[in-house]
Amino acid sequence: MSEMKIVSGNFAAAYGAKLSRVEVVAAYPITPQTEVVEKIAELVAEGEMDSEYIKVESEHSAMAACIAASNAGARAYTASSAHGLALMHELLIWASGARLPVVMTNINRAMGPPWSVWADHHDTLAQKGTGQLQFFCESNQEVLDSVIMAYKICEDEDIMLPAMVVEDAFILSHTKEPVEIYDQELVDEFLPSYDPDYKLDVDQPLGFGSLGMPDWYMDFRYKIAEAFEKAPDKIMEVNKEFEEVFGRDPGGLIEKYKTDGVDVLIVTMGSISSTSKDVIDELREEGHNVGLARLRTFRPFPVEEFRKLTKGVNVVGVMDRSYTFGHGGDAAREIKDALYGHRDVILKDYIVGLGGRDLTPKILKNVMLDAISLQDKGLDKEIEWVDLKINQERWRR
Amino acid sequence: MIEIRFHGRGGQGAVTASEFLARAAFLEGNDVQSFPMYGVERRGAPVTAFTRIDSKAVRNKAQIHEPDIVIVMDMALLDAVDVTAGIKPDGKVILNTEKAPDDIDLGVDNPIYTVDASSIAVEHRLGSKVAPIVNTAILGAIVRATGVVDINTLVDVVRNNAPAKKEENAKATKQAYEEVRGEELE
Numbered sequence: 001m002s003e004m005k006i007v008s009g010n011f012a013a014a015y016g017a018k019l020s021r022v023e024v025v026a027a028y029p030i031t032p033q034t035e036v037v038e039k040i041a042e043l044v045a046e047g048e049m050d051s052e053y054i055k056v057e058s059e060h061s062a063m064a065a066c067i068a069a070s071n072a073g074a075r076a077y078t079a080s081s082a083h084g085l086a087l088m089h090e091l092l093i094w095a096s097g098a099r100l101p102v103v104m105t106n107i108n109r110a111m112g113p114p115w116s117v118w119a120d121h122h123d124t125l126a127q128k129g130t131g132q133l134q135f136f137c138e139s140n141q142e143v144l145d146s147v148i149m150a151y152k153i154c155e156d157e158d159i160m161l162p163a164m165v166v167e168d169a170f171i172l173s174h175t176k177e178p179v180e181i182y183d184q185e186l187v188d189e190f191l192p193s194y195d196p197d198y199k200l201d202v203d204q205p206l207g208f209g210s211l212g213m214p215d216w217y218m219d220f221r222y223k224i225a226e227a228f229e230k231a232p233d234k235i236m237e238v239n240k241e242f243e244e245v246f247g248r249d250p251g252g253l254i255e256k257y258k259t260d261g262v263d264v265l266i267v268t269m270g271s272i273s274s275t276s277k278d279v280i281d282e283l284r285e286e287g288h289n290v291g292l293a294r295l296r297t298f299r300p301f302p303v304e305e306f307r308k309l310t311k312g313v314n315v316v317g318v319m320d321r322s323y324t325f326g327h328g329g330d331a332a333r334e335i336k337d338a339l340y341g342h343r344d345v346i347l348k349d350y351i352v353g354l355g356g357r358d359l360t361p362k363i364l365k366n367v368m369l370d371a372i373s374l375q376d377k378g379l380d381k382e383i384e385w386v387d388l389k390i391n392q393e394r395w396r397r
Numbered sequence: 398m399i400e401i402r403f404h405g406r407g408g409q410g411a412v413t414a415s416e417f418l419a420r421a422a423f424l425e426g427n428d429v430q431s432f433p434m435y436g437v438e439r440r441g442a443p444v445t446a447f448t449r450i451d452s453k454a455v456r457n458k459a460q461i462h463e464p465d466i467v468i469v470m471d472m473a474l475l476d477a478v479d480v481t482a483g484i485k486p487d488g489k490v491i492l493n494t495e496k497a498p499d500d501i502d503l504g505v506d507n508p509i510y511t512v513d514a515s516s517i518a519v520e521h522r523l524g525s526k527v528a529p530i531v532n533t534a535i536l537g538a539i540v541r542a543t544g545v546v547d548i549n550t551l552v553d554v555v556r557n558n559a560p561a562k563k564e565e566n567a568k569a570t571k572q573a574y575e576e577v578r579g580e581e582l583e
Contacts, residue, residue, distance in 0.1 A: 006420055006429065032435075117435070171458050175432035176416055178423055274456045360459040 002183045009172030012140040012179050013079060013105040013165070014039035016147025018049045019187040020103075023074040023194075026054040026065035030084040031117045032173045033107045037079060059084035063091035063102070070100035071208055073199035075151060078102070081169065082109035082123040089127065095162040096131025096224060098209060101154035101194070102162040103147060108270065108321075109169040110355040118356020119168040121269065121322035125298070125330045131224055133163035133231060134299040136269045138251070140179045143167045145242065145250045152191050153238050158230045160196075168271040168321075169356065182246060190245045231300045251294060253302035258284065259291035259309060264372050267318040269295045269331060272352070272359050276319075279364045288372055295331055303338040310339060316347045317371025319364075319386075323351050328383050346374050349383045363387055366395045398451040399545055400461045404480050405470035408440045408524075410532030414468070415446035417536060421546040421554045422450040430455045443478055450545065464488055466543055470514070470531050481505045491542050491577070493531055498579045510579030512538035517572050521565040533559065533566040537573030544583035548574050 007015070013036045017025065025044070027037040043049035052069075056062045059080050066076035080088060085106050095102050110120035124134060135150060137143045143165060150163040167173055198206060212220055232253055239252040257277055259265060268276050273294040280292045293309055295302070310316060316339075320329025327333060332349030339345060350367050353359045367386055374380070387395040401418065405411030412433045419431035427450050434445040447461045463483045469492045474480060481490060481503050488507050493514040501509050514534035524530035533555050540548050552567050559566040 004423075006416070006423055006431070170432070170435050174435060175430060175458070176419060177430050177455070178428065271458045275458045278456050358460050360462060361457060 002186065003181050004178050005181050006176045007140060007179050008035065008174050008176050009137075009140045009143050009167045010035035010107070010174070011039050012144040013147060013167070014043065015179075015181050016144040016165075017077045018043055019144070019182060019184060020075065020077070020148050020151050020191060021188070021193070022049075022051050022077040024052045024054065024066065024069035024076045025078065026056050026062045026069070026076070027078045027080070028056055028059050028062050028084060030059070030081045032109060032169045033079050033081040033084070033105070035173070036105055036107075059088040060091060063088045063095065063104075066102045066104075067091060067095050067098060067100055070095070070102050071098065071200050073194065073196055075194040076102045077104065079105040079107070081107040082111055085123050085127060086111065089130065092127055092130040092132055092162070097220070099160040099224070100162060101151065101160060103150045103154060104162070104164055105143070105147065106164050106166045107169050107173045108166050116355040117169060119171050119271070119321065120354050120356065121320070121330070122354075124164060124166045125322045125324070127164070128299055128330065131161060132299060133161055134297065135163065135165045136296055136298060137165065137167045137172065138255075138271060138273045138294060138296075140167075140172055140175070140177050141248070142250050143172065144179055144181070145246070145248065148187060148191055149238055149242055149250060151194070153231070153234055155194050155196075156234055157197070159227050159234055161224070161227055161231070166270070171271040186245060190242065228300045232297075232302060232304070235297060251296040253297045254305050254309065255294040255296055256309065257292040257294065259293055261289070262291035262313060263289040263375060264315045264317065264368075265291055265293055265310060265313045266368055266371060267293045267295055267316060267331060267335065269298070270321065272319065272321065272364065275359065275361055276364050279361050279368060282361075282365065283368055283372075290368060290372060298331070301334050301338065306335055306338040307342045310343045310345055313343075313345055315371050315374045316345055317350060317368065318347065319350045319352045319367060321353045323354065332383075346379045348374060348379060348381070351383065351385045352387065357387060360396075363395050366397070398449060398453075398455070399466070400464050401448040401450075401466040401468065401539075401545070402461050402464040403446040403448075403468045403470065404474050404478055405444050405446070405468075405532075406474070407442045407444050408528055408530070409444075409470045410530050411444045411446045411470055414532035414536055415448045417533070417551070417554050417558060418448045418539065418546070419450070420558065421551040422448075424550050424554065425546055427452055428455045430458075434460055443474055466491070466539065466545070468535060468539060469493060470535055475503075481507065489542055491535065491538050493535055508580060510538060510542040510577055512573050512577040514538065514573055517569050517576070520572075521562070521569045523562060523565060523569060534569040534573040537570035538577035541574045541577045541582050542579055
């Protein structure tokens with residue numbers, strides 16, 4: 001029987017791995033991810049989860065072990081955060097190049113210095129070019145759902161890529177809320193066991209990770225690009241199937257909240273989307289024609305969906321909980337990219353909540369009101385840093 | 398929506414208290430959220446934890462800046478933390494102290510409730526005399542002062558979820574429910 005439990009985002013990730021019948025877990029602890037691997041260690045030790053749990057000396061080794069396990073045909077899982085994820089960088093690229101559907105949970109945490117353990121998307125977005133699918137979660141339920149879904153998507157023969165399911169530090173990782181822990185039989189029905197066409201096998205020896213001469217390498221890269229092109233349709237297909245089996249829509253590529261015929265479209269990622277929905281309701285009651293697009297899948301980037309979604313829209317206000325130095329917020333840059341030559345729309349990038357700075361409904365409302373005001377006054381600046389010490393009065397009033 | 402903010406010290410069980418209260422409210426059919434404001438925690442350091450309870454879906458994921466209920470688990474925190482910051486005009490404050498509510502001045506007009514949760518915890522051998530674990534006692538006081546959940550639901554949650562000394566914790570909850578002082582008890 002499925003059961004409602006009050007659990008943290010970290011426990012939801014662990015239960016997601018358990019329900020996915022992950023066969024190999026290799027991980028190294030780091031705040032605020034530690035509870036994920038502690039919980040899995042407990043489930044394995046108590047015999048509730050039938051997995052090989054490999055203790056390693058670093059995140060680099062954790063992903064290396066997952067790569068080897070996946071190459072041997074096992075379903076592999078790891079979890080990390082911030083500096084641990086950065087140390088994993090080389091192997092993230094290896095996993096996608098080797099076409100291995102390793103799924104990991106990353107707890108979005110700011111990079112130091114200064115040291116910070118709090119929510120920020122920079123760690124995950126710094127890995128956006130490594131060939132991972134990236135799913136940003138809004139709730140603990142979605143963390144659990146997305147781990148299960150990610151295996152189904154990634155293990156499809158047309159995809160065969162690794163994925164990151166990401167949740168915001170503390171705001172999800174350590175917040176407890178009701179989560180439905182599904183019946184194992186239901187998950188088994190949705191997610192078949194992993195059985196790749198090619199794997200390490202002593203009876204049928206094959207070479208993996210070999211040299212790619214210049215007359216071959218480029219074609220391998222093209223095959224990965226092709227898989228990414230197929231990924232949006234596959235994600236939506238699996239999303240639909242998930243909804244049919246579990247009665248819940250995790251959000252697909254973009255979750256559209258009251259976006260029909262809006263003048264102003266607000267874009268968010270991760271946990272602030274949830275708070276933002278309350279604010280959208282409030283603004284609509286006050287007569288503003290505004291809606292929210294929650295960017296759930298950052299890789300592949302939903303280019304077509306953004307083009308469709310912005311038809312007839314006057315202003316797009318994007319909230320980025322990250323900043324790429326020398327360029328700007330990642331979501332805003334990529335949305336601009338998607339809209340180039342397709343939409344003549346005002347787009348403003350709001351840099352918010354870096355290093356876990358709290359985003360209250362009041363601040364979010366002031367951001368949205370600023371976006372709404374651009375309809376009359378036009379674009380004042382392309383990038384605005386919100387709630388800095390030098391401008392807090394404006395955003396908190 | 399009811400928003401509750403707990404002020405305690407590492408080791409007193411503020412985070413667990415916020416979770417137990419959420420569990421009880423969930424069992425009574427509400428959506429709930431329980432979370433700590435994490436620093437880099439260590440025993441004795443000030444800790445803040447939050448609980449949100451609503452009959453509708455709880456979507457706000459910000460910290461609680463305008464609480465309906467404030468809990469102070471250690472009176473020495475009053476010198477270090479502005480515990481009543483942002484409290485709603487009719488918000489209630491519940492303090493762990495042997496003093497009577499009339500002898501407490503927090504500089505606000507909000508109703509004040511007191512309970513000697515430390516003595517209750519010591520009586521039931523929860524923690525030590527120097528560092529009693531007061532969370533399950535303070536929960537009983539919260540329920541009597543605010544009626545946020547039914548005492549029987551809460552006692553069941555304490556008994557079923559306390560990691561050790563289940564009966565002692567349940568008794569501490571019930572005793573604090575009886576002994577809390579203040580006006581207009583539920």
